[in-house]
Amino acid sequence: MGAEEIAHSSNLEELAKLQGKFDVILNTAYYSKDSKLYNAWIALCRKGGAFVNLALPGAGEPDPQININYIVLNQINFVGSIIGSVSSQREMLEFAATHNILPDCEIFQWEDFPTAIDKCSKGTAKYRCVVDVLSLIHI
Secondary structure, eight states: OOOOOOOOTTOHHHHHHTTTOEEEEEEOSSOOSOHHHHHHHHTTEEEEEEEEEOOOOOTTOOOOOOOHHHHHHTTOEEEEOOOOOHHHHHHHHHHHHHTTOOOOOEEEEGGGHHHHHHHHHHTOOSSOEEEEGGGGGGO
16 A cells, blocks of 8 residues: 555644645545635645545535635646445445455454554555454453
8 A cells, every 4th residue: 555654634734744745635534614624635636636525515514615726726636426325325334244245454453553554554455454443452
């Protein structure tokens, strides 16, 4: 997976350091009422990059105030897709459970957390690393 940097998605200072560094941003957050934060996510895209919005505000929630000038002047492709309602997501998860459809991932016990981080840092993780925090109970 090869991540070189990590930034907290709600820390404006950390996000500012990464402005314009990404080809594609996939926004899977349901919604941010903070327009500054939402615009900071968009600003992560490089000139000519793409911001893919996979979430919408809930019913009755206001739309975020986006900086359209920034999007146009930096030729950012702003696209979106509906990922499905909560009920359709629940239906999909129930279908997966019924048919034993599971994700490919490596599961690590809590004490092996450093190994999981190391695999992610080196890009050798098999799809995703999952740390079993319930194993903390048994330590």
